[in-house]
Amino acid sequence: MTKDTSGDVRLSGISKTYDNGFTAVHPLDLTVPQGSFFALLGASGCGKTTTLRMIAGLEDPTSGTVHLGEQEVTQLPPYKRPVNTVFQSYALFPHLDIFENVAFGLRRRGIKSVKKQVEDMLELVQLGEQARKKPHQLSGGQQQRVAVARALINHPKVLLLDEPLGALDLKLRRQMQLELKRIQTEVGITFIHVTHDQEEAMTMADTVAVMNAGRVEQLGSPTDLYENPQTTFVANFLGTSNLIEAEVDSKSGDDIVLKAGGGKLVLPEARCSAPTTTGGKVLVGVRPEKISLTHADDAGEIAEGRNRITGRIADSSFIGVSTQYVIDSPVCPEFEVYAQNIDRDARLVPGAEVVLHWNPAHTFGLDAAQDIDAGVAEVEEEAA
């Protein structure tokens, strides 16, 4: 049996440069397989929405082509494309009631008996009772569901979601994330979801493309992106990373041995995306939750073969499930460590001398030629 590819989205060399000379999207190749939940993740202005709008036909690409399945749609106007969009802030028609909003697409395609379909669709999004209300009479979450219903009723090959949850409060957003995921599993069509919320992208999507300055930085499953970032932007934008500048010392088997500060660190060669020549620089990264903290007095008890770094606790904050420490170490002034609150060592207070240690398998290596802080500012900006 061959796989159904009619819902594939294929972008080849697609780019967008505006009249004022600003390039929102640099030539981009991307394939979204049929039936997947795909997220375009990035900070505002990274080109993710422009990419989505080019798929929808709302923006003309400067170069490149868009394919839906086998059909090239680059030149087709939006009303001829088998895709539908859930707009940011929904764009519901204020003069039509919920029923007519949802029926809009069906009526435009000349379908006469829409009642049954619209009612079923409103059931799916649990809005059967609200059919005769106007959009402004509904809450934000309900409007959002109408927007989804209005798009899905047309059985598009691809559903495009442009920051669909941006206007909702945190609790409702979590609820709608699960809801959207459920609907996607139920209807089985391709979803392309644009968001700046890395947590949203990771919980919902099976593939995430991280975009930065009009380019895709890295594409992969959420786990892959998190555990194995290829650039400092991805490492910093998706969660938090501790990055240390190190020098390649030698190779032993599948591992690279690096010099950082006074000590040595081991990095599996497979987890290093940068070229490694002896004496060359590499950025060594490790996620805060992979690190264990041991008081300097007990340093002898740490198992052999673990990467270790010494430092002093600069700050600690208790957040319930874990305690977050900031460690001042010679190799990195602000080393972050998240420790599960299982057996708390009472000596681990600000000012204490500690040893940080972790399994070398959790270390990743990045090209040292890039900005070590790339992506940090974007995360702060989105949080603000």
Next chain:
Amino acid sequence: MAAVTEAPPLAPAPEKKPPRKRGRLVPYWLLLPGILWLIIFFALPMIYQASTSVQTGSLEEGYKVTWHFATYWNALSEYWPQFLRSVLYATAATVLCLLLGYPLAYLIAFRAGRWRNLIMILVIAPFFTSFLIRTLAWKTILADNGPVVHTLNSLHILDLTNWLGWTAGDRVLATPLAVVCGLTYNFLPFMILPLYTSLERIDGRLHEAAGDLYAKPFTTFRKVTFPLSMPGVVSGTLLTFIPAAGDYVNADLLGSTDTRMVGNVIQTQFLRILDYPTAAALSFILMAAILVMVTFYIRRSGTEDLV
């Protein structure tokens, strides 16, 4: 020390009550100038005119209220052609304004880009000249030997308008066409401005959403843009129709005795014949007629919950 100086000063608690009481009266004080204005310049003259309309007498002996309602009936039976003509001309001018104004308002709202302000200024610019002078200018434009008449004549358009009864002979001036043109020209900005305001308020994403949901551009206009601009259409047509129905300058300057509108009759009755009761009665009939038409129109267009 710093913590003490930075602490916010305690709000004086007892002061809370008195401003509340005074605050309740503030809206009425603010309303007062407007209400006084309306009473002095609208309500009182209306009452005065109403009483005039049911008076009898003569200029020499003075007028007395005799509840002579026959004046209304007499005025209506004598001047119904002028009433009908007013409604007809005003309707024609309103329709023309809508047909000319809508595309322009649409262009300014959605397509003009950086030209938007310039076009808006051009729309409003005629207001800097007096109404009378602008209307007189049309006299020159439509003059018998002018280029407009010449062009219309050579294109045989005048034959068509003659046949329709809008013009007569080789003239445009002193015909219904001239009066309707004048009305259209003079009231066009009153159509364009509300149309522009309501079109401009439409969220551009609604157009994108309609396109995304398989609506062709014209369907988008018919199903989304136009319904959403209805408040502008309604207020624009009202702002055009109501003053046009009562206007007398255009009919006076561009028309002839055959194009007299009810405004001309009222003006003549008040200022030349000095038959105040008839003039007042005519004014009230016109007002009532417009009120009825407007109420019916607003009910029909169903814009209540759009505004």
